[in-house]
Amino acid sequence: MERSSHADRFAEMIGAAHVLTSPDDQAPFLTEWRDLYQGVTPVVLRPGSTEEVSAVMTYACQQGLKIVPQGGNTGLVGGQIPQESGDEIVLSLSRLNKVRSVDPAGFTITVEAGVVLETLQNEADKVDRLFPLALGSQGSCQIGGNISTNAGGTAVLAYGNTRDLVLGLEVVLPTGEIWNGLRTLRKDNTGYDLKQLFIGGEGTLGIITAAALKLFPKPKKLEAAFIGLPDPHAALKLFTLAKAQAGPVLTGFEIMPRIGMEFCLRHLEGSRDPLESAHAWYILMELSSASDAFPVRDLMESILGEAFEEGLVEDAAFAQNLSQVQDFWHIRHGMSEVQKPEGGSIKHDVSVPVATIPDFLDRAMAAVESLVPGCRPVPFGHMGDGNIHFNVSQPVGADKEIYLARWDEMNAVVHGIVHEFGGSISAEHGIGRLKRDLLNEVKPEIELDLMRRIKAAFDPKNLLSPGRVI
Amino acid sequence: MERSSHADRFAEMIGAAHVLTSPDDQAPFLTEWRDLYQGVTPVVLRPGSTEEVSAVMTYACQQGLKIVPQGGNTGLVGGQIPQESGDEIVLSLSRLNKVRSVDPAGFTITVEAGVVLETLQNEADKVDRLFPLALGSQGSCQIGGNISTNAGGTAVLAYGNTRDLVLGLEVVLPTGEIWNGLRTLRKDNTGYDLKQLFIGGEGTLGIITAAALKLFPKPKKLEAAFIGLPDPHAALKLFTLAKAQAGPVLTGFEIMPRIGMEFCLRHLEGSRDPLESAHAWYILMELSSASDAFPVRDLMESILGEAFEEGLVEDAAFAQNLSQVQDFWHIRHGMSEVQKPEGGSIKHDVSVPVATIPDFLDRAMAAVESLVPGCRPVPFGHMGDGNIHFNVSQPVGADKEIYLARWDEMNAVVHGIVHEFGGSISAEHGIGRLKRDLLNEVKPEIELDLMRRIKAAFDPKNLLSPGRVI
Numbered sequence: 006m007e008r009s010s011h012a013d014r015f016a017e018m019i020g021a022a023h024v025l026t027s028p029d030d031q032a033p034f035l036t037e038w039r040d041l042y043q044g045v046t047p048v049v050l051r052p053g054s055t056e057e058v059s060a061v062m063t064y065a066c067q068q069g070l071k072i073v074p075q076g077g078n079t080g081l082v083g084g085q086i087p088q089e090s091g092d093e094i095v096l097s098l099s100r101l102n103k104v105r106s107v108d109p110a111g112f113t114i115t116v117e118a119g120v121v122l123e124t125l126q127n128e129a130d131k132v133d134r135l136f137p138l139a140l141g142s143q144g145s146c147q148i149g150g151n152i153s154t155n156a157g158g159t160a161v162l163a164y165g166n167t168r169d170l171v172l173g174l175e176v177v178l179p180t181g182e183i184w185n186g187l188r189t190l191r192k193d194n195t196g197y198d199l200k201q202l203f204i205g206g207e208g209t210l211g212i213i214t215a216a217a218l219k220l221f222p223k224p225k226k227l228e229a230a231f232i233g234l235p236d237p238h239a240a241l242k243l244f245t246l247a248k249a250q251a252g253p254v255l256t257g258f259e260i261m262p263r264i265g266m267e268f269c270l271r272h273l274e275g276s277r278d279p280l281e282s283a284h285a286w287y288i289l290m291e292l293s294s295a296s297d298a299f300p301v302r303d304l305m306e307s308i309l310g311e312a313f314e315e316g317l318v319e320d321a322a323f324a325q326n327l328s329q330v331q332d333f334w335h336i337r338h339g340m341s342e343v344q345k346p347e348g349g350s351i352k353h354d355v356s357v358p359v360a361t362i363p364d365f366l367d368r369a370m371a372a373v374e375s376l377v378p379g380c381r382p383v384p385f386g387h388m389g390d391g392n393i394h395f396n397v398s399q400p401v402g403a404d405k406e407i408y409l410a411r412w413d414e415m416n417a418v419v420h421g422i423v424h425e426f427g428g429s430i431s432a433e434h435g436i437g438r439l440k441r442d443l444l445n446e447v448k449p450e451i452e453l454d455l456m457r458r459i460k461a462a463f464d465p466k467n468l469l470s471p472g473r474v475i
Numbered sequence: 476m477e478r479s480s481h482a483d484r485f486a487e488m489i490g491a492a493h494v495l496t497s498p499d500d501q502a503p504f505l506t507e508w509r510d511l512y513q514g515v516t517p518v519v520l521r522p523g524s525t526e527e528v529s530a531v532m533t534y535a536c537q538q539g540l541k542i543v544p545q546g547g548n549t550g551l552v553g554g555q556i557p558q559e560s561g562d563e564i565v566l567s568l569s570r571l572n573k574v575r576s577v578d579p580a581g582f583t584i585t586v587e588a589g590v591v592l593e594t595l596q597n598e599a600d601k602v603d604r605l606f607p608l609a610l611g612s613q614g615s616c617q618i619g620g621n622i623s624t625n626a627g628g629t630a631v632l633a634y635g636n637t638r639d640l641v642l643g644l645e646v647v648l649p650t651g652e653i654w655n656g657l658r659t660l661r662k663d664n665t666g667y668d669l670k671q672l673f674i675g676g677e678g679t680l681g682i683i684t685a686a687a688l689k690l691f692p693k694p695k696k697l698e699a700a701f702i703g704l705p706d707p708h709a710a711l712k713l714f715t716l717a718k719a720q721a722g723p724v725l726t727g728f729e730i731m732p733r734i735g736m737e738f739c740l741r742h743l744e745g746s747r748d749p750l751e752s753a754h755a756w757y758i759l760m761e762l763s764s765a766s767d768a769f770p771v772r773d774l775m776e777s778i779l780g781e782a783f784e785e786g787l788v789e790d791a792a793f794a795q796n797l798s799q800v801q802d803f804w805h806i807r808h809g810m811s812e813v814q815k816p817e818g819g820s821i822k823h824d825v826s827v828p829v830a831t832i833p834d835f836l837d838r839a840m841a842a843v844e845s846l847v848p849g850c851r852p853v854p855f856g857h858m859g860d861g862n863i864h865f866n867v868s869q870p871v872g873a874d875k876e877i878y879l880a881r882w883d884e885m886n887a888v889v890h891g892i893v894h895e896f897g898g899s900i901s902a903e904h905g906i907g908r909l910k911r912d913l914l915n916e917v918k919p920e921i922e923l924d925l926m927r928r929i930k931a932a933f934d935p936k937n938l939l940s941p942g943r944v945i
Contacts (some may be wrong), residue, residue: 110715111830111861133719155664166662167495169639181919189828192636193899194625194675196906196944197926201671205664239939245580252692253723264771295722296774304768358659360581390661391581429663434669436666436676444665451652456667458932464927474666 012048013071019058023100025085026051034075036087042083042438045091046073048240053100055117055183055214055378061096063181072467074208076150077121079142082319082437084207084473086148089386093471098149103215104128110218112402113172113189118149118213125218126213133218137164142336149213154206157433162389163256163293166219167204173217174200179210189217202459209433209470219357222295227306229257229324231333233284237363237388239317241289244359244389246317247290250271254301257291258389259337260362264398265383268343269336280321289337292331331348340385344398347381349405353395355423362388369422373397376418377411392432396420420447420458436474440465446475481540484516488732489528493570493577495519504545504565505556512553512908515561516543525645525653525684531566532682533651541938542566544678546620547591549612552907553619554677554943563941568619571684574598581655582690583659585641588619595688604690607634611808619683625675632859633726633763637674644670649680649934659687663772673780673928677798677905680933689839691758692765698762698775699727701803703754705886707788707833707858710758714829714859716787717760728763728859730809730832733866735853738813740857745808746806749792756779759807760857761800810855816869817851819875821885823865825893826902832858843867846888847881862902865889890917906944914944 013022026048026274049247052058063388071093075085081325086257087093101117108114109132116125120442122143129136137160139383146156151299152174156167164170173188186200203211240260247255265283269276275315280287292301292310305323312318324330357365369380380402386394399408420430424447436444445453458473485494495501496518505514527596541563545555557563570792571587574596578584579602586595592613599606607630610616616626623643626637634640643658656670668821673681704710710730717725733755741747750757760778763769775793782788794800814820827835840852849870856864867885868880890900894917906914915923926945 044778107830108830109610109826111712112718113830114827115512117796127661135526155668157662157664162660165639167666169635177722178921178925183924184921188897188899190826190897190899190902191829192625192627192631192826192857192862194901194903194905195899195910196669196675196918196922197680197929198625198638198675199922199925205666205668210667222719245582247584249692250766250768253742254766267933296720296724296769298770298774298777299719301767301768304554304766307768341853356662357591358578358581359661360578360583387662392662426659427658429658429660429665431665432660432662435662435664440665449655451648451654452656455648455654455669455933459667459929462928462932 006404011068011111014064015048015050015061018064019050019057022361022443023051023053024053033099034078037078037083037086039081040356043087045089046087046093046095047091048096050096051100055101055177057325058096058177058212058214059181061180064092064179065468066180066466068465069466069468070094071471074212076118077142077145077146080154080437081434082439084435084437086469088472096212098147105215106362107132108189109134109220111189113217114220114275115187115189115217116148117215118147120148122146122148122151126250128438130221133223135223136218137221138167139169147267148192153206153208153217154435157392159257161387162258163253166431170219171200171204172219172334174203174213175214175215176203176211176452179469179473186210187215187217204239207437207474209460209474211380224293224295225297226301227291227293227330229289229330229333230305230309231279231286231322232290232318233280233320234286234288236286237366239362240286240388241317241360243288243312246312250308251292251304254292254299254304255293255389256293257289259289259386260388261287261340261385262383264381265340265385266336268347268383269339271345272343273339278340279333280320282320284319289333289431311334329335338384341394343394344383348399348403348462349408350411351409353416353419355419355428355430355432356390356392357423357426357428359389359391362391362393363382363424364421365426369395369419372422373415374420376415377408379403412465438473441474481538483732485518485520485531486536489520489522489527493521493523493862495521500930503549504567506548507553507556509551512556514557515559516563516565517561519565519567519818521567521570523633523888525571525647528566528682528684529646530649530654532649532688535938536565536650536936538764538937540564541941543940544568544682546588546617547612547615549616550620550624550907551663551904552909554905554907554940558942567653568617568684571720575604575685578659579604579690580584581659582741583687584689584690585657585659585685586618587685588617590618592616592618592621599690603693606688606694607691622643622674622683622834623676623678623907624685627862631857632728633723639687640689641670642689643673644673644683645685646673646681646683649936649939654681657685657687671696673944677907677940677944679944684926687859694765695761695767695770697761697800698770698771699800699803700775700779702758702788702794703750703761703790704788706756707836710858711803711830711833712757712785713787714887716782721762721774723766724762724769724774725764725859729759729808729856730858731757731810731855732853734851735810735855736806738744738817738853740901742813742816743806749803750790752790754789758907759803811854811864814866818869818873819879821867821879821882823886824904825889825900826860826862826897827867827893827896827898829861830862831858831863831896835896837891839865839889842888842892843885846885847878849873853888857911910945911942911944
């Protein structure tokens with residue numbers, strides 16, 4: 006690539022200050038936080054408007070230049086990092102950060118792709134509304150990236166995945182053309198629902214530059230309980246009972262094993278066991294309602310009363326105030342980091358049909374314990390969504406590197422069981438570069454073929470995020 | 476087409492009894508209930524399994540035969556009726572009518588495409604669950620058709636469109652290949668979400684043969700109020716107030732004008748005005764909850780109390796029992812048929828952003844009254860979804876035929892205003908054959924182009940439902 010002449014042209018389009026060529030300026034765009042990928046790029050572009058993104062893409066298409074869009078650079082599968090070959094241009098959306106309009110009466114908001122998730126949550130809050138998407142990285146991830154990866158998070162049970170929150174999109178296509186699909190309609194049956202391809206398309210079909218999103222009433226009442234149970238089979242029965250009685254008021258149902266609690270007590274500052282004695286499994290159950298009139302606490306007591314009678318629940322602690330709710334969630338959110346001091350951890354981001362979680366856990370835990378005797382499974386996560394972070398800590402005293410060398414082997418075992426249960430090998434995090442080869446193993450050929458046809462129809466020169474997903 | 480030899484081959488594949496060639500046998504498949512389309516076909520095929528659908532499609536693809544899939548034949552835009560040219564084979568899904576599995580614990584059900592919607596509702600009910608899709612034609616429409624057209628109905632406000640109810644699909648592609656995407660996962664980020672193209676694809680990209688669907692807790696408590704208001708501006712404020720307080724408990728918010736009430740009182744058996752005096756506009760508001768513990772009546776009173784104080788509401792009647800709830804809905808459901816005895820009615824199935832409904836109604840009503848002085852707009856529908864059935868009755872005493880001759884002219888005026896509001900010219904009913912030309916007028920060229928590329932990628936020979944949608 007003739008770097009300097011392209012850079013000059015880009016400077017004319019978006020301003021020289023936004024064309025980054027020095028290693029120091031580029032550095033934040035080339036490494037992700039888990040240090041799995043270290044990219045190389047001729048230039049990082051930071052356009053300031055949809056029209057500038059369009060100009061860049063039009064030129065890139067004419068010149069045959071490869072482009073990788075990047076949001077807050079919080080992705081976990083390497084999609085946003087340019088390849089080591091050094092021929093991919095990074096296009097950062099972070100300067101497209103305007104809130105275009107807020108409509109509290111109609112419960113919608115329209116924002117540009119580079120708006121940080123937490124900013125978006127705050128904008129909704131200002132008009133007494135909720136934007137429910139909530140993630141660990143919400144302080145830096147951007148809504149464009151959230152949509153491109155169909156982000157999950159902790160509010161999926163009641164509000165759905167990011168896909169369910171999107172009403173309309175504005176997208177710059179690989180040719181540079183702008184598709185204005187920024188509708189805020191709740192019903193629209195006029196042809197193929199194109200936005201669905203860009204949602205979760207991981208930036209391979211077009212660059213999302215703005216989105217119209219749903220807002221919700223702000224919860225006025227919130228209750229949480231920390232529940233000890235004998236096993237995941239009891240947890241499933243509790244889930245079914247709670248969902249049948251609470252419906253959309255059931256906003257959280259997270260599962261954790263005893264070993265995860267022990268790790269927290271050992272390594273997580275400010276954690277204490279909410280229950281007096283030890284239990285094999287825990288559920289963090291949350292109920293919340295937009296309505297002041299809803300006796301949410303009564304409902305929580307009624308559900309747990311029935312569960313006690315049926316012998317599903319061994320003990321339960323109710324949060325007495327918001328601070329205790331946060332204490333409960335502190336343990337749940339700590340589940341991932343407390344595995345680090347325990348040595349190597351082999352991770353899986355999987356989902357199975359909700360009702361099969363107990364059987365899946367029985368099978369998968371036995372399988373990894375048989376593969377690596379002494380290994381310590383710490384499966385936890387969004388049971389109500391069927392999404393388990395199936396992490397497995399190394400045996401006590403084992404060599405970390407030797408253990409981690411078995412990553413692919415253990416993945417193959419667990420993913421094989423996931424496949425038998427009709428599950429997904431990437432419930433939340435997407436495919437990117439990390440799981441592209443895996444995709445070829447788990448998807449039927451006809452599905453891969455349809456995906457390839459769509460990619461070719463949208464990006465015939467394969468210039469946008471090449472080597473990701475498909 | 477060599478009819479007899481093809482028919483013989485089809486008989487080998489699916490049994491001679493299911494290959495219909497006589498006019499009497501074919502008749503029910505060739506006319507829709509509004510008598511707008513009268514089709515001609517060489518043969519109606521009624522395969523009994525996914526494999527048989529696949530065999531038919533494989534042969535059709537090899538031989539270059541055109542195929543039109545048909546469900547319950549309740550569509551309103553002609554998509555399911557073969558063209559008058561007589562070269563399209565009708566493929567009826569009605570024999571694929573098995574419930575494959577029900578999972579009350581995980582809140583899912585998996586059914587074949589030919590299952591009648593009401594049967595599906597009943598199957599859910601048997602296990603104490605709700606399948607929320609509800610339509611006027613639910614006694615004969617089939618779930619495969621509902622999904623192919625992304626049907627709307629009366630439960631969209633709380634449960635979403637049909638699209639939102641689908642977890643997975645099994646589809647026979649135009650080549651005859653079977654795509655098994657029958658997953659029941661709540662979270663799955665493994666590549667492009669292909670099912671979204673078949674949902675609302677109106678049978679142009681593949682034939683849906685089975686679907687995995689979401690179930691919900693059955694509502695245990697239900698309250699309805701019939702509310703008189705001065706204008707749609709007050710109705711919008713009431714909607715925003717109710718939604719903010721009730722959240723997902725607000726399950727119905729339907730608007731009707733006084734003239735619609737008068738038509739009902741004149742022509743609808745069993746209707747009476749729930750309120751003592753006349754009001755310019757009416758809202759039917761429904762709250763329902765899965766939870767016995769929810770004081771739904773208190774919430775209704777609290778919302779309306781606040782609305783009275785703010786001067787939004789003039790009068791309101793509360794349903795005292797389920798029979799009165801049904802009486803309220805009887806008026807709402809009667810809004811369409813009571814227009815018939817009043818002469819010709821020019822219809823529009825449109826949506827606009829919810830918060831713009833009052834302004835849209837002001838503009839559109841003034842525009843049609845200016846176009847045809849004395850005409851009587853009867854706009855009603857799902858205000859909470861932004862979906863208005865903008866029907867306009869002829870002036871009293873006018874000639875029906877002369878009035879209806881202005882259908883396209885009035886459509887153009889109304890759709891022009893819809894377009895200015897960023898709305899949709901087909902909120903519920905789809906495009907089919909009826910609105911295909913209209914689509915070319917209202918969509919940007921780039922969007923039509925992307926749709927054409929997708930169609931070509933899936934059905935390069937253009938053999939499946941040709942001439943529909945795009």
